[in-house]
Amino acid sequence: MTHLIDRCPVERIDAIRLANGQRVVLRPALEQDLQLHGPYFDGLSNESRYNRFFNPTPKTTAKMLRHLLHIDRRSHVALLAEHISGDKGTVIAEARYKVAADDGSAEFALSVADQFHGLGLGKLLLDRLVCAASRAGLGRLAGETLATNAKMLRLARKAGFALTSDPELLYLVKLEKRLPASETGHSCQDGNGLKDRDATTALPAVTVLLAAS
Numbered sequence: 001m002t003h004l005i006d007r008c009p010v011e012r013i014d015a016i017r018l019a020n021g022q023r024v025v026l027r028p029a030l031e032q033d034l035q036l037h038g039p040y041f042d043g044l045s046n047e048s049r050y051n052r053f054f055n056p057t058p059k060t061t062a063k064m065l066r067h068l069l070h071i072d073r074r075s076h077v078a079l080l081a082e083h084i085s086g087d088k089g090t091v092i093a094e095a096r097y098k099v100a101a102d103d104g105s106a107e108f109a110l111s112v113a114d115q116f117h118g119l120g121l122g123k124l125l126l127d128r129l130v131c132a133a134s135r136a137g138l139g140r141l142a143g144e145t146l147a148t149n150a151k152m153l154r155l156a157r158k159a160g161f162a163l164t165s166d167p168e169l170l171y172l173v174k175l176e177k178r179l180p181a182s183e184t185g186h187s188c189q190d191g192n193g194l195k196d197r198d199a200t201t202a203l204p205a206v207t208v209l210l211a212a213s
Helices: 002-007 031-043 046-053 062-068 121-135 150-158 196-202
Strands: 014-018 023-028 076-085 088-099 105-112 140-146 162-165 172-178 206-210
Touching: 023 121, 031 062, 031 076, 031 088, 046 105, 046 140, 076 121, 088 121, 105 121, 121 140, 121 150, 140 150, 150 162
Parallel strands: 105 140
Antiparallel strands: 014 023, 014 206, 023 076, 076 088, 088 105, 140 172, 162 172
16 A cells, blocks of 8 residues: 555545455545546446536546546545555545635535445445544535436435425425534544544444554
């Protein structure tokens, strides 16, 4: 995992093992990850890519990737899940939020590679995104998804988001979660996302190997 340690502080890296035995690392996204994002988004199925971008993007462009990786860790926070094989990492999921102009709320988005659906990665990343937003003092995390995206709707409900239909755009569903100060309590108290027992309780498909201290 030296390729990760060289690029990211060790205390921000969590290593987990999925129920199928594969090793996955959760960490903040870095601007140096540009070359990892292209293959990830281009490898999504047409349906997953449409659900993520709301349009049939055939292939990511350099401009799009630069926009996604323009991260300052304050107004734009992004997390990655990498599948580890030897010393090589492959992005298999991403989650991010961007702070709105009012500076008190943020809009989020996430996606998971098709072959890793159903293993709890989306829930784990979304929970950590909520923790990061709460620690940053934000009061609300919001997003939108297609009304046909049953997996995202199910995930949002499990994560405590309120779902409302858009009266003007019936094909969209708005997702919103209020983040009171108490949100920084039990699930965010270690400063780096969920504690070991919280992750394994919420996600029986995941076993924590190395938790950030």
